[in-house]
Amino acid sequence: MSGLAILTAAQMRAAEQAAIASGIPEYELMERAGAAAAEIIWRAGAKRDLLVLCGPGNNGGDGFVIARLLRARGVPVRVAALGESRTESSLKARAAWNGPVEPFDQAAPATQIVDALFGTGLSRGLEDAVADRLSSLTAQASFSYAVDLPSGVDTDSGALLSHAPLFGVCIALGSLKPAHVLHPAAGLFRRLVCADIGIVASDQVHRLSTPHLTRPLTSDHKYSRGLVAVVGGSMAGAGRLAARAAARSGAGMVRYLAAAEAAAGLDAIVTVQAKTISELESSLVDGRLAAVVAGPGLGSDERAKERLAAVLACGHPLVLDADALTLLGSGAAEGIPPGSILTPHEGEFARLGFNLRGDKISRATEAARRTDAVIVLKGADSVVAAPDGRVAVSSGASPWLSTAGTGDVLAGLAAGRLAVSGDPFSAACEAVWLHGEAARRAGEAFAADDLIAELPAAIASRL
Numbered sequence: 001m002s003g004l005a006i007l008t009a010a011q012m013r014a015a016e017q018a019a020i021a022s023g024i025p026e027y028e029l030m031e032r033a034g035a036a037a038a039e040i041i042w043r044a045g046a047k048r049d050l051l052v053l054c055g056p057g058n059n060g061g062d063g064f065v066i067a068r069l070l071r072a073r074g075v076p077v078r079v080a081a082l083g084e085s086r087t088e089s090s091l092k093a094r095a096a097w098n099g100p101v102e103p104f105d106q107a108a109p110a111t112q113i114v115d116a117l118f119g120t121g122l123s124r125g126l127e128d129a130v131a132d133r134l135s136s137l138t139a140q141a142s143f144s145y146a147v148d149l150p151s152g153v154d155t156d157s158g159a160l161l162s163h164a165p166l167f168g169v170c171i172a173l174g175s176l177k178p179a180h181v182l183h184p185a186a187g188l189f190r191r192l193v194c195a196d197i198g199i200v201a202s203d204q205v206h207r208l209s210t211p212h213l214t215r216p217l218t219s220d221h222k223y224s225r226g227l228v229a230v231v232g233g234s235m236a237g238a239g240r241l242a243a244r245a246a247a248r249s250g251a252g253m254v255r256y257l258a259a260a261e262a263a264a265g266l267d268a269i270v271t272v273q274a275k276t277i278s279e280l281e282s283s284l285v286d287g288r289l290a291a292v293v294a295g296p297g298l299g300s301d302e303r304a305k306e307r308l309a310a311v312l313a314c315g316h317p318l319v320l321d322a323d324a325l326t327l328l329g330s331g332a333a334e335g336i337p338p339g340s341i342l343t344p345h346e347g348e349f350a351r352l353g354f355n356l357r358g359d360k361i362s363r364a365t366e367a368a369r370r371t372d373a374v375i376v377l378k379g380a381d382s383v384v385a386a387p388d389g390r391v392a393v394s395s396g397a398s399p400w401l402s403t404a405g406t407g408d409v410l411a412g413l414a415a416g417r418l419a420v421s422g423d424p425f426s427a428a429c430e431a432v433w434l435h436g437e438a439a440r441r442a443g444e445a446f447a448a449d450d451l452i453a454e455l456p457a458a459i460a461s462r463l
């Protein structure tokens with residue numbers, strides 16, 4: 001499951017250097033970048049008047065190429081530059097532009113605006129007056145494009161170094177960067193297009209791609225398709241949501257290990273009374289169990305701790321979420337069976353006690369390495385990281401997912417996919433994708449139960 005590669009600024013520079021070493025001059029890369037961006041702008045805005053804002057580096061150089069190529073196609077183009085061009089290639093691109101260059105602080109608005117002020121070389125926030133003017137010009141335009149990145153975002157973390165406006169399109173050059181998928185930067189454009197400029201971008205970090213799922217074989221039976229156990233706790237509803245999601249995940253069978261007299265909510269789910277620790281332990285002694293979910297509704301008292309200890313000792317691949325993560329606390333790096341998945345949101349991640357700083361991708365990767373488990377660091381941008389360094393990042397999930405119970409659904413779904421394939425990284429990626437797709441199908445103001453109802457259709461769309 002690999003989507004578009006995501007490269008940090010340093011990795012992008014290395015890929016650029018490799019392309020240059022292979023015989024493609026830097027200026028040729030700039031011409032390719034400008035041509036690819038100009039084509040995208042031409043298709044969107046045709047001959048509407050256009051203002052290109054050019055910065056001092058190579059991002060600005062791309063802007064001069066865009067201006068020249070669109071003017072040659074009959075677009076009324078104006079260029080406003082923020083100071084002098086400072087790189088060899090941008091000087092060359094500026095010299096090839098055959099029109100006037102206005103000072104940035106006097107540029108008048110236009111129907112279309114191109115932000116080619118700063119890209120991967122941004123080292124600090126824009127000056128207030130520059131950021132304000134960029135925002136104002138962008139707000140007044142009907143069509144707006146950010147070249148490579150919206151100016152003001154940190155390439156590797158997606159943080160905002162200065163405030164930036166909302167763009168219509170962001171044109172990523174050569175490869176995606178973390179800021180294209182991590183929030184808040186990933187929320188600064190409505191559409192993202194990645195332009196191929198002939199740079200080979202191979203890396204272990206990718207945007208989450210649509211999964212390819214398979215149908216059961218005619219020879220399959222409920223156990224070969226995967227048996228899931230969901231450990232119930234004091235808040236039975238959350239565990240039941242996880243169980244019902246697992247039952248609609250493609251797995252063959254789901255058992256709900258109830259901590260109280262409560263049915264699992266679907267007749268197809270086998271409810272096993274597991275009130276005492278010994279009942280729970282014996283219900284987990286089954287070699288056919290392919291995945292066990294613990295955490296949703298588990299509780300946080302002594303009894304919950306004992307139940308979690310029994311789960312950790314069972315040896316089956318686990319999906320740990322919610323209360324299980326809180327109870328694990330700073331002991332998270334020890335005792336997690338191999339092949340497991342942890343699904344923390346940022347709050348739960350902080351409670352796991354890794355004391356990690358930095359961007360979301362690096363933190364999730366390091367946590368996966370330390371726990372030897374797949375980490376799904378949830379949010380508007382969910383990062384799925386494997387202990388071997390593979391990472392998939394999903395962005396653009398429905399904002400309606402921020403409602404009670406959707407995390408329980410994801411945990412059950414991840415366990416179901418894990419039971420089907422036995423591969424925790426692809427299971428976690430499939431679960432995140434299916435969860436997002438189910439939300440898209442559920443529309444607006446849905447409840448977690450509605451999300452579960454959409455899972456079969458989401459799965460059917462990828463068979």
Ligand SMILES: NC(=O)C1=CN([C@@H]2O[C@H](COP(=O)(O)OP(=O)(O)OC[C@H]3O[C@@H](n4cnc5c(N)ncnc54)[C@H](OP(=O)(O)O)[C@@H]3O)[C@@H](O)[C@H]2O)[C@@H](O)CC1
Binds near residue numbers: 012030120122147148
């Ligand atoms: N990689 C590739 O394969 C290809 C990359 N290409 C393009 O190159 C772009 C990267 O270009 P780049 O490295 O020249 O950096 P860029 O973002 O233009 O700016 C750096 C300049 O801005 C300055 N500066 C920084 N922050 C500032 C601030 N807040 N306020 C004011 N100034 C500030 C900084 O100076 P300094 O930090 O030293 O003060 C420096 O002078 C990339 O995004 C893509 O568009 C394509 O052409 C082709 C293939």
Ligand SMILES: [K+]
Binds near residue numbers: 115116117119150
């Ligand atoms: K830009």
